Amino acid sequence: MPKLIILGCSNAIPDAQHENTHMVMVGEKRTLLIDCASNPILRLQQAGVEFNNLTDLILTHFHPDHVSGVPLLLMDMWLMGRRGPLKVYGLDHTLDRIENMMGLYAWSEWPDFFPVVFHRLPADERTTVLECAEFHVIASPVRHHIPAIGLRIELKQQDKVVAYSCDTEPCAQVVRLAKGADVLIHEAAGGVNGHSSAAEAAEIATQAEVEALYLIHYPTGKYASGYLVAEAKQRFEGRVILAEDFMTLDFE
Secondary structure, three states: OEEEEEEEEEEOEOOOOOOOOOEEEEOOOOOEEOOOOHHHHHHHHHHOEEEEEEEEEEEEOHHHHHOOHHHHHHHHHHHHOOOOEEEEEEHHHHHHHHHHHHOOOOOHHOOOOOOHHOOOOOOOOOOOEOOOOOOEEEEEEOOOOOOEEEEEEEEEEOOEEEEEHHHHHHHHHHHHHOOOOOOOEEEEEOOOOOOOOOHHHHHHHHOOOEEEEEOOOOOOOOOOOOOHHHHHHOOOOEEEEOOOOEEEEOOO
């Protein structure tokens, strides 16, 4: 049975209880890490996910709170003896910078390094990221400060859909991406340029006619303010949940 584990739910400034936003979708044969913050191996271990089971890494955009853990993930997996390939997906804007960043670490000189295969995605709506017996993952560009993608994960065997807005201000692309989803995970960093408030996330959930809204990428610690769930419930009649680190969504 597939499950989605929230590895972090904070916006760019985490605190002791909330890591930067990233998550992992665990299937029987494929495990998808969505963004890569903090110390990825440690977070995966804390979530009970074996690092060698990781098959795919999807990077939504090149901001530090979403990609800063990539060098550590690759280095640690190499040092811990990984041999199987890792597929990495993202826009050209993202993957070009990932390769440049890894070049500063001279990773091409690391001996016996496992294969890392980059898959560059076009900046088109409803682009297929990957498709297998378990999942069909679709990406669409969203409206952030730099090129970024939101995701739709269709769980084929369970006939369930999870959508993730990524960092974005309200936009029609997310409505279309999330249409009829069982779960929409939407950022709630605040109603500023490139981001959304909880109320705006709720409006997107209403327009997309989703069943449940999970708020993520919100201010935490001393920067937390307001009652995000109550704010969202004023504009969305379905279930509203505040995502928390290591929260698990099981799909029957």
